[in-house]
Amino acid sequence: MKEHLSIELLERYINGECTDDEATLVKQWYQSFEQDADYTSALNASQQKALEEKIYNSILKNIDVVNNQEIPAIHKGNTTWLWVGAVAAMLLIALMIGLYRQANRRHKEEIAGDQQNMVAITNNSHRIYKSKLPDGSTVWLNPNSQLKYPKVFAASSRVVLMSGECFFEVTKNPDCPFIINSHSIITKVWGTSFRVRDNEQSNEADVAVVTGKVSVSIKTKQSISNTRLNIENGDVMLYPHQKAVYSAHDHTLKPIVKSDESPLKIWNHEDLLFDNKLVRDIIPALNARYKTHIVVANEKLNHYMLNADFTGFNLPDVLEALNKSLSIDYEIKNNTIELK
Known part of the structure; x- marks a missing residue:
């Protein structure tokens, strides 16, 4: 069995982007088809000749120069199987590269689609x-x-x-x-x-x-x-x-x-009812119920009055309600919540 070459290496070889060592490896693999007729065993003599003549010049044009080094000349007279096998091999390589590029493109399209759906x-x-x-x-x-x-x-x-x-x-x-x-x-x-x-x-x-x-x-x-x-x-x-x-x-x-479960208390759903209460009176109740530390950064907020039913609210929902009803913003600083 012939040594396996990656699609990426064969693609770089065809595009003339190989290093000297990589080009030598591909040439050795290419020339190994001299003893292998498997690729064309189903073709008769006339079909082999037609295939050889059809792609002979194409092979010389596309793969005879890699890093300015020419592949050694191959005489057609006694190496028909080499050329026919190599031609078929190169056709197989082209097919594999085509499939590889198609799969790559499909993979990129799938990723793009996934991103759009996220x-x-x-x-x-x-x-x-x-x-x-x-x-x-x-x-x-x-x-x-x-x-x-x-x-x-x-x-x-x-x-x-x-x-x-x-x-x-x-x-x-x-x-x-x-x-x-x-x-x-x-x-x-x-x-x-x-x-x-x-x-x-x-x-x-x-x-x-x-x-x-x-x-x-x-x-x-x-x-x-x-x-x-x-x-x-x-x-x-x-x-x-x-x-x-x-x-x-x-x-x-x-x-x-x-x-310490104190930081998790803010997520408890509590039942709170404030009937025309000042914010300065509401804050101690919130601190006690949710085991947190709320402070007022703006003194005038203490004189705001609230009439609200916070049944089943956790603290983030209460803070959101204060923002919507009284335009009170807040900022989290470490373990302190500042109303402003």
Whole structure:
């Protein structure tokens, strides 16, 4: 069996872009057809002659010069099989290259099509951004976070890509698993609400569950391709009030039995009713209920009055309501929320 040559090498050879060593390799492969008649065993003598005469000059024109070096002259008299075999081989190469280019073009078109069918969200603001997914799930993106998802989810799985910090409330559908592909970890959703933090700038990633359950695994080629809702060796299953932390330093994923749950309180759905209350009276109530730290950067905001029913609201929804009703903006600075 002849030595295998890549399509890329043969294409560079035909285009005259080979190095000297590559050209020598192709010439040796080309000349090896002297003892091989397999390509033309179905042709009779007259057909072989016609084929040889038809492409003889074409071969000399297209492949006899590579890096200014000529292929040694081949005498037609005693090497008919060499020429016929080589001609057929070059025709096969041309066909293979054509198919390769066609597949390449199709692959690029598929990628372009995939990009057109994807929704990409980047939160460059200082606020939390809320997004509704095609299946009815909701995602809140913290500042400097990114999310990508298809306009229409596949029938077999719902796969999204994220970077940064996002909180998910996922619509249940056991027949169509919800899977989050982030920088270091893969999170599979078995329940409803949880937070994922994972980005390229950090040496750690974590998942914390508020309700329901999720499984977390270290990102590998195998975990990316596995879209089934099952538990693999090394996966960590998490339930409410549990957390798993991935460390890039030692490439480990560990469950945390006891962790500070205060930062997750902002995602609790609380029932709050304010009947003509001043903002200065509302803020302490929000801080107490959501275990957070809200401050007023503009004193005049304290005198704004609010009449609102925040039944079933988490804190980001409350802040969004304040923005729409009283035009109060906010900015997240570390663990502090500034109203302004």
